[in-house]
Amino acid sequence: MTSKRTRGERAGLTREIVLDAALGLIDREGRAALTMRRLGAELGVEAMTLYHHVPNKDALLDGLVERVFAEALPLPGNGEAEVTDWRAFLRAYAGSLRAALLRHPGVLPLVTGRPAVTPATLDAVERGxxxxxxxxxxxxxxxxxxxxxxxxxxxxxAAEADARPPQPST
Incomplete structure (x- = not known):
């Protein structure tokens, strides 16, 4: 006899999968498309199942900011060598942050309006x-x-992304 699992377990979801799907949805259709119901449909689960992985929509949005900053630069402390030239570090950080934000322009409004609050985002700031x-x-x-x-x-x-022509949906 097998034990009964929750819907979230049956769906094979993790916080990372939920955040990746939310980021993909915003990348494809813009931030307005991101609702818990729509994200649940994208993942093939009821919206309520998502709350097993993110406590509320604010936590989901904070997680998206975390994802973009994590993409920006693998800072020392993540198996990377310590940086000895602070100028090179700042140049690399600026360039990689810009590139990450341009890959995910729908997250730009979140980055400007939300402080870094997740442990992973604060760890990255601390390493910097x-x-x-x-x-x-x-x-x-x-x-x-x-x-x-x-x-x-x-x-x-943000100004650069606003000046770019819209990309066709694929």
Whole structure:
């Protein structure tokens, strides 16, 4: 006799699968298309099943911001070598953040309106700050530098994405 599983288990869902599907939906159809009901349909489950993996829609949106920033740059501490040239680190971070945001322009409004609150996003920020402080920055200026660069890249990329012609749906 097999034990009864929940719908989420039967569906084989994880938080990562839910976030990937949400990101794909936004990439294809825009942020307005993202509803819990629509995402559930995309994954072949009832919308309520999603709440086993993300507690609410705000947590889903926070997870999407996390995904884009995680894509931006594998920072030291994730098996990557420590960065010794802080200027090269900032250039690489800015370029990869821009590229990640351009791959997911539907997430841009979320990035501008949501603080970094998930543990994974905060870990990435902490690794970036560690890189700058180990290069000689005091913590305050390191926070200001990382924040200013992030905001500049996000703002510039938002303007760039708005200026691009719409991509045909495939």
């Amino acid at each position: 700050l560690r890189t700058l402080t180990s290069a000689g920055f005091a913590l305050g200026p390191a926070v200001d530098t990382l924040n200013a660069l992030s905001l500049f890249v996000v703002g510039h990329t």
